Amino acid sequence: MGRHYKGLFACATDIGKIRISNEDRANVLTNFVGDVFLIICDGMGGQNKGDYASKVACDLLSESFKRKRTTPLILTRLWLRRVLKEANSLIFEEASKNKAYEGMGTTCVAVYIQGEKMIVANIGDSRAYKYGYGRLERLTEDQTYVDYLYRTGKIDAQEKETSPERHILMNALGVYPSLAPDISIHPYHGEAILCCSDGLYNNVSEAEIRAVLSTDERPDMKVSSLIAEANGNGGSDNIGISYWEVIDHD
Numbered sequence: 001m002g003r004h005y006k007g008l009f010a011c012a013t014d015i016g017k018i019r020i021s022n023e024d025r026a027n028v029l030t031n032f033v034g035d036v037f038l039i040i041c042d043g044m045g046g047q048n049k050g051d052y053a054s055k056v057a058c059d060l061l062s063e064s065f066k067r068k069r070t071t072p073l074i075l076t077r078l079w080l081r082r083v084l085k086e087a088n089s090l091i092f093e094e095a096s097k098n099k100a101y102e103g104m105g106t107t108c109v110a111v112y113i114q115g116e117k118m119i120v121a122n123i124g125d126s127r128a129y130k131y132g133y134g135r136l137e138r139l140t141e142d143q144t145y146v147d148y149l150y151r152t153g154k155i156d157a158q159e160k161e162t163s164p165e166r167h168i169l170m171n172a173l174g175v176y177p178s179l180a181p182d183i184s185i186h187p188y189h190g191e192a193i194l195c196c197s198d199g200l201y202n203n204v205s206e207a208e209i210r211a212v213l214s215t216d217e218r219p220d221m222k223v224s225s226l227i228a229e230a231n232g233n234g235g236s237d238n239i240g241i242s243y244w245e246v247i248d249h250d
Contacts, residue, residue: 004034004115005190010220011038011242014227016199017235023050023106024197024240025058029065036113037065038242040126041106042197044172049104052094053174057087057106076112077119077183084108084121084173084181091174105172108181109140109195113244118188123181124172125198126240129209132191136210139186143171167198192245196226199237203230219243 011026023043030036041058043050064083071079087108095101107124120128122140130137144167173179192213201209204226212225223241230239 005113005246006034007036007244007246008219009036009038009242009244010218010223011240012220012223012227013241014199014231014235014239016238017231019238021048021051022238023054024199024238025054026195026240026242027058027062028242028244029062031065031068031070033070035070036111036193036244037061038111038113038128038193038195038244039108040110040195040197040240040242041108041173042124042126042199042238042240043104043106044169045101045104049095049101050106052101053091053104053106056091056094057108057173060087060090061108061110073114073117073119073185076114077185080110080112080119080121081181081183084110084123085179088173088179089177092177095174105169105175107169107197108173111139111193111195113188113193116188118186118193119183120186121181121183123179124169125167127196127198127201129194129196129206130186130191131194131210131213132189134210134214136206136213138206139184140182143182144169190246192243195242197238197240199235199239200226200230200241203233203236203239219245 009028013024015022041054043054107126109126112119125142128139
């Protein structure tokens with residue numbers, strides 16, 4: 001499976017300055033063979049509903065990782081798809097039978113680092129980035145109606161940024177009985193990995209994110225700095241961040 005990297009990680013969520021509840025969930029886990037698993041879930045549907053959906057998804061992914069055996073990359077990809085579909089079913093079934101949870105769902109972005117490869121799973125508009133050699137590169141595409149219009153050439157970049165419909169999701173966990181997650185495999189060479197909810201990138205530019213990640217602060221301080229920056233720029237939503245960086249490049 002190739003080499004494994006030694007690193008440090010941190011994760012945190014924050015309610016922001018506007019919302020009355022925190023519907024974001026974040027986690028980073030490692031196992032005894034050096035695999036790394038980053039998760040961000042951003043709940044939707046209002047207080048209680050979004051909280052519940054994001055917690056179900058994040059907890060299920062986390063607990064399944066803890067029980068997971070070491071497997072080849074292709075089986076790890078199948079495992080991730082299966083667990084995401086299980087989370088989708090749990091949330092959808094609870095929303096169907098419990099009126100209090102009707103209409104709930106959650107975004108989910110997860111990155112599984114295994115040796116010199118990483119598997120990126122995306123549902124919704126939370127994001128995954130990699131940072132290395134001074135460059136910040138987005139690994140996911142926002143699954144929103146406005147992004148769809150932009151990718152198909154129906155609107156331009158300025159319209160995309162200012163559209164009042166830019167938060168309408170085309171995909172989410174728990175909203176429909178079936179799920180089609182976007183799962184891709186990428187090479188991994190020790191870059192820092194950042195997963196975040198839209199509460200970060202809507203309030204902090206990619207240039208500002210890159211500037212924070214380029215410092216020599218500890219991972220937990222970088223996460224705290226990004227949250228403080230988001231809140232300083234308005235804190236318009238909950239903020240969720242999971243972050244991993246390598247400390248051993250030998």
